[in-house]
Amino acid sequence: MTHEKLLFALHTSKDTYISGEELADRFSVSRTSVWNHIDYLRKQGYTIEAHPNLGYRLINVPDRLLPDEIQYELNTKVIGRKIYSFEEINSTNDTAWEKAIKGEPEGAVIFAEFQTKGRGRLKRQWFSPGRKGLLFSVILKPHLAPNYVPMITAMSAVSVARAITKYTGLSSWIKWPNDIFVNGKKAAGILTEINTELDVIKFVVLGIGVNANMDKFSDDIKKTATSLRLEGGMDYSRVELSKEILRSLEHYYNLLLEKKWDEIIVEWKNLSYVLGKRIKVVQGGKKIEGQAMGIDEQGALVVRHDDGVIDYVITGDVICC
Ligand code: BTN
Numbered sequence: 001m002t003h004e005k006l007l008f009a010l011h012t013s014k015d016t017y018i019s020g021e022e023l024a025d026r027f028s029v030s031r032t033s034v035w036n037h038i039d040y041l042r043k044q045g046y047t048i049e050a051h052p053n054l055g056y057r058l059i060n061v062p063d064r065l066l067p068d069e070i071q072y073e074l075n076t077k078v079i080g081r082k083i084y085s086f087e088e089i090n091s092t093n094d095t096a097w098e099k100a101i102k103g104e105p106e107g108a109v110i111f112a113e114f115q116t117k118g119r120g121r122l123k124r125q126w127f128s129p130g131r132k133g134l135l136f137s138v139i140l141k142p143h144l145a146p147n148y149v150p151m152i153t154a155m156s157a158v159s160v161a162r163a164i165t166k167y168t169g170l171s172s173w174i175k176w177p178n179d180i181f182v183n184g185k186k187a188a189g190i191l192t193e194i195n196t197e198l199d200v201i202k203f204v205v206l207g208i209g210v211n212a213n214m215d216k217f218s219d220d221i222k223k224t225a226t227s228l229r230l231e232g233g234m235d236y237s238r239v240e241l242s243k244e245i246l247r248s249l250e251h252y253y254n255l256l257l258e259k260k261w262d263e264i265i266v267e268w269k270n271l272s273y274v275l276g277k278r279i280k281v282v283q284g285g286k287k288i289e290g291q292a293m294g295i296d297e298q299g300a301l302v303v304r305h306d307d308g309v310i311d312y313v314i315t316g317d318v319i320c321c
Contacts, residue, residue: 006037007068010048010058019055061239064131065111069239070246078107079138079250080243086110088130090117093193093207096137100195100203106141109246118209120189121178122317126209127218133227134210134238138249141203142257146196149204150299150314151261153177153192155252156206158267160188163248164210167241168232173273176292176301176318180210181273185226187211208245212238261297268295274320279303281316288313292320 005027009018020031027034038048038056045062061069067083074080082105089095092110094117099108112135118126128135142152157174164172164180164187172188173181180188191207211227213235228236255263269275274292281288281303288311293302300312 003037003040004068006034007041007046007058008072010056011072013057015057017049017051017054017057022055063238065113065134065136065238065242070109070111070242074243074246076107076247076250079253080107080109080246081105082108084108084110086112088112088114088116091115091119091207092135092137093119093191093205096139096205096207097193097195100139100205104139106139106203108139109136111136111242119191120209121191126189126191128209128211129214131238132211132213134208134212134242134245136208136242138206138208138246139203140206140253142201142253144201144256145199146194146201147314148298149192149194149201150177150295151256151264151297152204152206152299153190154268154295154299155256155264156190156192156208156249158264158271159248159252160190160208160210160245161271162252162267163241163244164188164228166248167244168228168236170228170231172271174268174271175273175320176295177299177315179273182226182228182231186224187226187228187231206249210241210245212236212241265295265297274301274318277320279318279320281313281318283313283316288316292318 020034023034024031042048045064047060049057049059065085067085070083089112092112096110114130115135120126161172161174161180170182175181178190179186188210193205195202213229214227215229217225277292279292288303290303290305293304295301296312300314303311303313
């Protein structure tokens with residue numbers, strides 16, 4: 001018997017007790033083995049009541065990003081079929097990259113409670129106090145040319161924004177290319193990294209950071225960053241939010257694989273923080289100014305200059321609104 005099976009049995013019996021004898025029979029193990037697994041789960045943070053006559057009952061699950069909890073009733077086919085969870089690592093993107101190089105299949109997800117070298121786009125740092133946010137990376141292997149990478153980021157942004165809104169009820173918006181905004185401040189970010197060979201993508205590592213339950217930010221970012229907790233006034237289950245994001249990602253990733261660009265673009269437009277607005281896109285020393293018109297099928301931002309000329313922008317920071 002693995003602890004996963006025991007946990008599943010405890011989860012499915014909901015509020016009723018299951019006796020040690022029944023569990024031992026069901027899994028053809030000794031009652032001592034059942035007890036050892038219960039002990040292991042308790043050490044992981046589960047609260048399991050043991051009644052002398054009635055048996056065991058699951059009282060509370062920890063809000064820790066444990067594979068068993070995230071996989072329970074996840075109901076996805078590919079995204080999250082394998083989940084790794086670390087207490088502390090450099091960066092989930094680095095670990096995902098190493099695993100992908102070694103042949104980890106598509107859909108594997110690497111979670112961490114704390115990163116020592118969490119990074120954002122353009123080599124910026126990504127801070128997250130332990131056990132407050134969501135830090136994870138997903139390995140994808142789409143059969144697409146590298147110029148579709150901005151569309152992969154756009155698809156991911158749609159997935160994250162939709163999942164946040166579905167789970168928390170907070171309206172969330174996409175600030176091209178990779179920021180998720182709630183009430184005008186950044187609540188999540190996406191870092192897309194790719195490994196290519198000739199003209200095809202070998203794999204993509206999609207790093208997602210969500211400011212879930214932080215209650216404060218350092219002075220340098222507090223004007224621009226927020227958390228779901230600060231906006232919603234409550235703590236959210238990081239496990240449930242993770243599941244919602246993985247389900248959403250599977251849905252929109254399937255649209256991407258089916259090349260249903262239009263469906264993704266429509267969703268992106270509905271959620272866009274910049275659409276129709278006058279913006280500046282800063283690319284190093286260069287600035288592109290105009291009106292944000294949408295994204296094209298490769299995820300490039302379509303900008304119309306005052307003279308009517310259209311630019312397709314694939315990278316940069318948007319200043320707007
Ligand atoms: C950004 O807004 O610039 C992107 C932030 C991405 C942060 C996530 S946290 C999990 C994953 N691991 C990292 O080192 N970065 C991404």
